[in-house]
Structures are given as structure tokens and as C-alpha cells.
Amino acid sequence: MTRRTQSPGLALITAIVAVFMLTPMALSTSAALVNNYSQGFASGLTLRWLEQVITVYGQTVVWSIAIAVACVIGNILIGVPAAYALARNPSRWAKTFEEVLTLPVAVPGLATGLALILAYGTLRDFRQSYSFILVGHMIFTLPFLVRTVTAAFQRPDLVAMDEAAKTLGANFRQRFLGILVPAVLPAIAAGSLMVFTLSIGEFNLTWMLHTPLTRTLPVGLADSYASMRLEVGSAYTLVFFIVVLPMLWLLQWCTHLLEKKYAN
Amino acid sequence: MKSTHRLLLLPVAIFFMAFWLLPVSRLLILPAEQDWRLYFVFLTEARYAWSLINTLGLSISVTLVTLILGAAVGLYLGRQQFPGRQLLLSILTLPLSFPGVIIGFFMILLAGRQGLVTDITQALGLGRFSFAYGLAGLFLAYLYFSLPRAIAAYAAAAQSMDKSVEEAARSLGARRWHIIRDVWMVQLEPTTSACAAIVFATSMGAFGTAFTLSSQFEVLPITIYSEFTNFANFTLAASLSITLGLFTWFALFLTRRQEIVTGVASQ
DSSP: OOOOOOOHHHHHHHHHHHHHHHHHHHHHHHHHHBSOTTTGGGGOBOSHHHHHHHHHHHHHHHHHHHHHHHHHHHHHHHHHHHHHHHHTOOSHHHHHHHHHHTHHHHSOHHHHHHHHHHHHTTOHHHHTSHHHHHHHHHHHHHHHHHHHHHHHHTOHHHHHHHHHHHHTTOOHHHHIIIIIHHHTHHHHHHHHHHHHHHHHHOOHHHHHHOBTTBOOHHHHHHHHHHHSOHHHHHHHHHHHHHHHHHHHHHHHHHHHHHHHHHHO | OOHHHHHHHHHHHHHHIIIIIHHHHHHHHHHHHHOGGGGGHHHHOHHHHHHHHHHHHHHHHHHHHHHHHHHHHHHHHHHOOOTTHHHHHHHHTGGGGSOHHHHHHHHHHHHSTTOHHHHHHHHTTSOOOOOTTSHHHHHHHHHHHHHHHHHHHHHHHHHTSOHHHHHHHHHTTOOHHHHIIIIIHHHTHHHHHHHHHHHHHHHHHOOHHHHHHTOSSOOHHHHHHHHHHTSOOHHHHHHHHHHHHHHHHHHHHHTOSHHHHHHOOOO
16 A cells, blocks of 8 residues: 655745755856846847857866866776776775775865875976866776776676686686676766766865966856856856756766666 | 786876875875974964864754755655656756855855845845855855755655555554654664765865855865965965864764765865
8 A cells, every 4th residue: 555645844845945956047047148137137138248258268168078088087097907906805905995095085175185286386397287187186086986896896797707707718808808897887987977077067176276277167167256247157157057967968878878788 | 915906906006195195194294394283273273263163063054954954855856756856856966066166156146246135135125135145145055065965865765765664654653753753764864874974074175165155254164275375374274174184084984885985076
């Protein structure tokens, strides 16, 4: 017997929370498209704020995407082999290693940023390049990939397949690239999605690491909020939504597809 | 450990050592190079003590309100069936991918000098009431970036809740409050503790939101940042970062689970 419970109290709270969450998104989107925010729609619609954002801040969008992609690739290259080693070693030592890797997530980005500047701030070429930001992003997002992929490598059927291939004479390279990595592809995709999302929206750490010549999308956003009209800030926020959200949905869809394909 | 495995761990070990362990170790010993008492400025200097108390008070109250509202919304969306439910759930969890600066800006649009609430209060003859730049604005902004996390977690937990226990309690004549306390809260306990740790830690370390609002209510990340940029006081910034890091690390340590790493997003 299932009785549908009507919960008017919960429904009311849900409605209030939904209004609270949705109003700012609607305000920001409409402010990006009107001539004057304080006069509202009466001042007429325009695309000129969006055009201004593309001219002034267009580069930040490109660089943010480039850093996020590089972050995903870099973390896959160093993280997937490490995940395999961690999955095959149930020792305390390996557990500790995994715990230590997650420390940058448990500590505020501000602290990691300060530490990086303290250690490498004097290396001018490194400090003033985008690779300084990339390194910070990789450190911060690495545990998300490693944890997800380690869990996938631990599946018992994979261990058995690995053993079978070994007895048939396959060497490590053949087994790793031919059997193991394809088998955990959905986990790699899911981890990469997390890495990408975190990198593209990262601010706390990036604000410490950026220079006037190396700016990402969130850094540019903070700059526009502090120094431009509300309409320009709103238009820039809209650009973030237009660029980032469809990319995230597309990645999510690909991850789902991979999971479905490999589930059979 | 086999040598192949050690070789596979090597790149991560070197990378992590070079760009996190070594820099952070230097940060940790920096105050000691000057005077070990600098580690305790958060206790000895009123300004920093207040900044820490502000941050703790704000984070704890945001966590409590987030858990109550997040559980209510999550339970409702996880258990009720109505058209558009899935869409509403995905819109409500959308802000998970927003940087904190956007949420600070949202508060300015809502209740800043030209904000919606400000216009409404003026139209009602109450004067131009803008609360974005004070404690209220900061609280609502923190609530805004915390709620999606809690809603997503509770909705997922509510969907997998065992309905038969609740049915049994109901047919035995349990009151609504008893069902909430003895059935729902018990079954949702793991979600609650994981969520509490993540929301608290994220609120403590949140920088972008307070930075955008340039709030009159000073929180520790802002204090650290201004010590570093305005006063070039690296040692003090390091000391306060260590304090802040210990608080967030300890909160997460108390509920060390897989959810922590999958639940924390950037703010």
C-alpha cells in the first residue's frame, strides 16, 4: 500500500526557496539585455552590453576553457596510472597517500594560493604565465579524478580480467591500455566532468594566482562587478551561463552515454 | 608495493610534492621564522579574534538554516511526483557550478543600491532599504550557494528512503512530528552529517562572495586577503590561513567519507 502524502508545509518552503533561487538568475539575465537596469524593460532591449563584454573580456572566456581542458588532460595523464596503483594496493600506506592527495580540497583555496606564491612567486616567467593558474587548478581538482577512477579499478570483475590477461601472457602495457583503461572509461569521464566544472568556475585560488595579463572568466567577472555598470556585469554573467552551461550539459550527456554503453 | 606500482605513482607524487606539500610546508613554518607567538594572533589580537568569531557564527548559522531548508525541499522534490519536478530540481542545483563572485553579484542585483528589494521598499514608502552589503546580504548569499548542495543530497537520499518504515509508523498511529523525528531524521542522518561538514567548510573558506559584496561584515578570508595585499604582511596572512585551514580540515575530518570529495565544489 502506498499512500500519497500531501505536505503543504514542505510545498510552501519549496516554493519560497525556488523563488529565492530563481529571482536573481532572472534579474541578472534581464539586466544584461536592457538599456538601463533601473528603468527596466521600459528602456528597451539591447545587445550592446554583450558586445562590450566580448570586446573587453572575450579573451578570458577562451583562456578559461583552455585551462579547464588542459587541467582535465594533465590530471588524466598523471591521475589514471596513480589510481590503478592505489586500487591494487590495499595497504595503509596507499590509503594515507590518497588521504593526503585530498588535502587541497579540505583547505581553503586562499591558503593554497598563498603557499604557491610564497614558493614560486619569485620565478617571474612562471608566475606571470597561465601555467601558474593551471598548476593550482590541477592540484585542487586531482583528488576528484583519482578517487572516482580508483573506485572503478577496484571492481572485482576487473581484477579477474586483469589476472586472466596476465596468465595469457599479456604484458602490463597491453593490459593497462587494452583492457583496464577502456573498462574504466565511464569513471574517467565522470571524474573529468567534475574536474572541468571545478576548474572553469574556480575563483578563490585563481584570484590569488592571476596577474593583470593572466585572467580567467571568474577573475574577469569579479573585475567587471567592481568597475563596470550593473548592465555590463549582468551581460558578462550571461556570457558565463551561455558558454559554460551548454558545455556542462553536453559533457553530462556524454558521460551518461558512456555509462549506458558500458553497463551492457 | 610492486615496483611497477611505485613507478605509476611517481608522477603524481612529484607533482603533488612540488606544488602543494613543499609550498604549504613553507607556509606552515613561515610564522615560526619570525616569532612562534604569531601562530596565535587569532587569539591575542581583538581584530583577528572578531574576524574568526564572525566567520564561525556566520558559517554555523548558514549551515543550520541550509540543513533545515535543504532537507524540506529535498524531501519534497525527492518524494512527490508532479510535472516539472525533475526540471525544478535541476534548476535548483544549477548554482553548484557558479563561482562565488556571481552569487555576490546576485545579492547586489537583489538588494544592492539599485536592487529589486530596494526599489520595492521605496515604492512601499519605507525608504531605500538595501541590505546587500551587510550581514543580512552575506548570510543570504552564503545560503544561496549552500542550498543547491543540500537540496541535491537530500533529494537523492529521500528517493532511496525506505517507505515501509514510515507506513508502519503511520498505521501504528504515530504523529507527524514523531515520524519526522524517529523515521525521517534517523534515515537521513548520514546525509545530514556529510552535508553539514561540507556546507560549514565551504562557508568558512568562501572568498569570492564576500569579496564581491565588499561586505562591512568582515570574514576571515577577507582579513587574510587584505593582510596580504593591503599590508603586504605575508607572515600574518600565513598564520591566519593556517587557523582557517585547520577549522575546515577538522570539520571535514569528522565526517571523512567519499561524499566529501564528490560534494565539495568551488566557491
